[in-house]
Structure formats: structure tokens, C-alpha cells
Amino acid sequence: MTPNPCLRAARRRLMRLAASAAAWWFAAAAAAANQALAVAAARDAATAAVTDSMAQRMQACVVCHGKEGRATNDGYFPRIAGKPAGYLYNQLVNFQKGRRTNRAMSHLLQNLSDDYLREIARYFASLDLPYPPAQPDAMPAADARRAEQLVREGIPERKLPACVHCHGQAMAGRLPAMPGLLTLPRDHLLRQFGAWREGSRRADAPDCMAEIARRLTPDEIALVSTWLSSRTLPTGIHPEPAATEPLPMDCGSARP
Numbered sequence: 001m002t003p004n005p006c007l008r009a010a011r012r013r014l015m016r017l018a019a020s021a022a023a024w025w026f027a028a029a030a031a032a033a034n035q036a037l038a039v040a041a042a043r044d045a046a047t048a049a050v051t052d053s054m055a056q057r058m059q060a061c062v063v064c065h066g067k068e069g070r071a072t073n074d075g076y077f078p079r080i081a082g083k084p085a086g087y088l089y090n091q092l093v094n095f096q097k098g099r100r101t102n103r104a105m106s107h108l109l110q111n112l113s114d115d116y117l118r119e120i121a122r123y124f125a126s127l128d129l130p131y132p133p134a135q136p137d138a139m140p141a142a143d144a145r146r147a148e149q150l151v152r153e154g155i156p157e158r159k160l161p162a163c164v165h166c167h168g169q170a171m172a173g174r175l176p177a178m179p180g181l182l183t184l185p186r187d188h189l190l191r192q193f194g195a196w197r198e199g200s201r202r203a204d205a206p207d208c209m210a211e212i213a214r215r216l217t218p219d220e221i222a223l224v225s226t227w228l229s230s231r232t233l234p235t236g237i238h239p240e241p242a243a244t245e246p247l248p249m250d251c252g253s254a255r256p
């Protein structure tokens with residue numbers, strides 16, 4: 001790759017920002033992660049010899065998102081490896097434009113060019129890495145059945161489509177822009193549903209997920225989040241191809 005001064009400057013800036021963002025974030029939420037490790041990793045990222053490899057540049061991200069972006073469901077940070085590039089790109093833009101709120105993320109992405117956001121999204125989407133093992137959950141069997149039924153069949157009389165209809169039968173996501181739902185931490189899932197309901201996570205209209213989040217009761221959200229976060233995926237399962245039939249609801253962010 002030809003060294004490009006703009007790209008090099010952006011990369012240096014990204015690493016500097018990551019180091020400072022990670023430092024304050026972890027100071028504020030020490031309980032959320034292993035602070036000493038993360039700070040050391042941020043420092044390493046900031047001082048690493050700059051090479052032209054994307055893996056090297058993205059060290060700034062693995063401080064929080066786990067090695068190669070494959071955070072486990074035992075924690076707080078969402079996995080980003082292997083999610084559809086269209087989904088990842090949309091989220092980077094959402095953080096940049098304030099349609100999703102996380103100070104570290106918005107700070108990190110500030111002023112990065114659209115081309116670079118696309119390159120970052122393609123890089124993490126291309127990582128084909130194993131998923132962590134399933135986490136045992138303490139759900140009573142009846143609750144687990146209710147959660148699974150909601151995910152696989154929805155609740156037609158309340159106009160709640162099945163989650164798998166859009167997110168894929170294996171819940172590994174669907175191209176171009178629907179994410180996988182498994183191995184995400186329960187806290188992350190709960191936070192996303194809260195953000196959709198209160199309007200602090202937004203996507204292109206019509207915002208189908210915000211609508212779905214409002215149609216679910218708090219109790220259903222808790223059940224589904226616990227159930228999804230305790231499941232895993234076998235190696236080699238990838239997002240499904242784009243739907244050829246219309247979706248049960250229109251999603252502005254998932255149009256081809």
C-alpha cells in the first residue's frame with residue numbers, strides 16, 4: 001500500500017485519541033474491564049511502530065473490543081469481528097453523527113473520513129474468528145422457552161415479527177446490514193433496548209429496531225437479552241445473504 005500522508009496522520013490521531021479515550025473511560029468505569037491490562041494495551045497501541053497493516057492500526061479498538069474485535073459475552077463490550085460490513089459502517093457513522101451515544105466511540109471517530117470508516121468496517125467484517133463458548137444461564141426452563149419462542153416466532157397478534165426473520169435463522173446476521181445477535185453481553189443488549197426506547201440510539205428511518213424495542217415489554221426485553229447472551233455459534237457460521245423477499249417491517253438502515 002502506498003503510504004498516504006493523510007491516512008498516516010489519521011492513524012496517528014486515532015491512536016492518540018484511543019489512548020486518551022480509553023484512559024478516561026476506564027478511569028470512570030474501572031469495574032467494567034480489566035483496567036491495568038487495557039491501559040497497558042492502549043499505551044502499547046499508542047507507542048507501537050506504525051506499520052501499514054490494518055491489524056496494527058486497529059490496536060486502538062481491541063483495547064475495549066477484545067483481541068481482534070472478538071469480545072466475549074462475559075463483560076460489557078460488543079463483539080465487532082465478523083459482523084456485516086454494512087452494519088459496522090452504519091454504526092461508525094451513527095456514533096460520528098451522534099445518532100448513538102458513547103463518548104469514547106464518538107471521540108475516537110471524530111474527523112475520520114468516510115472512506116476510512118468504510119475501510120475499518122470492511123476490515124472487522126472480514127475477520128472470520130471462532131465465537132466464545134456458550135455461557136450457562138440461570139433461566140428457569142419456562143422463561144427460556146418463552147424467550148426462544150419470541151426470538152424464533154415473534155408474537156403475531158402484537159405485530160412483533162420473529163427476530164430470526166431479519167437476523168438470520170442462526171442469528172449470525174444478514175447482509176447487508178443486520179448484525180448477529182449471539183455472544184453479545186447481556187448488559188450491552190439491555191443498554192441497546194433502553195437506548196432505542198428513549199431515542200438515544202437511532203438509525204435511518206424507518207427505524208424498525210426502535211419500533212420493535214417499543215413493542216416489547218421490559219420483562220420480554222430482559223428475558224430475550226438473557227437468553228441471547230447465553231448462546232453461542234458454531235465455528236464457520238456467517239451472516240446470511242440479503243433477503244430476497246420483503247422484510248416483515250421496513251428498515252431504513254438495511255436497504256440494499
Ligand code: HEC
Pocket residue numbers: 014018021022025058060061062063064065076077078079080088091092100101102104105108120179188191192
Ligand atoms: C474506550 C473503549 C472503546 C474503544 C477504544 C473502542 N470502542 Fe467501539 N464501542 C465501545 C462501547 C462501550 C460500545 C457500545 C456502545 C453502546 O452502548 O452503544 C462500542 C460500540 C462499537 C460498535 C458498534 C457495535 C455494535 O454491535 O453495535 C462498533 C462498530 C465499534 N464500537 C467499533 C470500534 C472501532 C472500529 C474502534 C477503534 C477505532 C473502537 N470501537 C474503539 C467502546 C470502545
Ligand code: HEC
Pocket residue numbers: 078087090091150151161162163164165166167177178179180181184189192202203208209212224247248249250251253254
Ligand atoms: C424487521 C427486521 C428486524 C427484526 C424483526 C428484528 N431486528 Fe434487530 N435489527 C434490525 C436492524 C436493521 C438492525 C440494525 C439497526 C441499526 O443499524 O442501528 C438491528 C439491530 C439489532 C441489535 C443491535 C446489535 C448490536 O450489536 O448492537 C439487536 C440487539 C437486535 N437487533 C435485536 C433484535 C431482537 C431481540 C429482535 C426480536 C425481538 C429483533 N432484533 C428483530 C432488524 C430487525
